[in-house]
Amino acid sequence: MTLAFADRVRANEAEIVARFTAIFPVKVGQLATELGLKVVRAPLPPKISGLIQPSSDAAAGFEIRVNKYEMPERQRFTVAHEIAHYLLHRDDIGSGVVDSIMYRSNLTSRKETEANRLAADIVMPAHAVSRELDRLGGSRTEEAIEQLASIFRVSVPAMKVRLGVA
Ligand SMILES: [Zn+2]
Known part of the structure; x- marks a missing residue:
């Protein structure tokens, strides 16, 4: 970690x-x-x-x-x-x-x-986010980002910052 x-x-x-x-x-x-x-x-x-x-x-x-x-x-x-x-x-x-x-x-x-x-x-621990993103197919689609935000109970904008797509 x-x-x-x-x-x-x-x-x-x-x-x-x-x-x-x-x-x-x-x-x-x-x-x-x-x-x-x-x-x-x-x-x-x-x-x-x-x-x-x-x-x-x-x-x-x-x-x-x-x-x-x-x-x-x-x-x-x-x-x-x-x-x-x-x-x-x-x-x-x-x-x-x-x-x-x-x-x-x-x-x-x-x-x-x-x-x-x-x-x-x-x-949003980086290793966990990347593992969960892989599990969701690996693409940073809007849907995947929304699911990740829900998994980690953070806002969608916060997850976008984490993923570097904001
Ligand atoms: Zn402060």
Whole structure:
């Protein structure tokens, strides 16, 4: 299993991620819990997809809030994105990182791109996507992409990005 920025993820946490990404659709909420993060589905403002902020209730010291009004597939990606911030950028979280619907925040755009790449590897593990695509005949047809999105419980646009056809 190849994870983006694997060399920057702590070994014990990489092991947990590897265990959860071996079975799909990946249980992102449980993955967060296993990492010691608290996840709350919250009524966030319309232009906010999610955030990660310090929390004394969470073993790892941070909680993720995800906008409960967005599509479940979108919420899954957002949770993975916030997990990625924890794995890669926890020293930069400070009083909190709030992600817009474009996954922009007070962090640099480089860090946002990193979080998106790692999130994609969490919810759409490349090896599993390619194996499932082969099983569907190997062609990146609209129908195959829709089936893959359904198998991995992600949005069709997210799967298109993963497959490089967006
Ligand atoms: Zn972000």
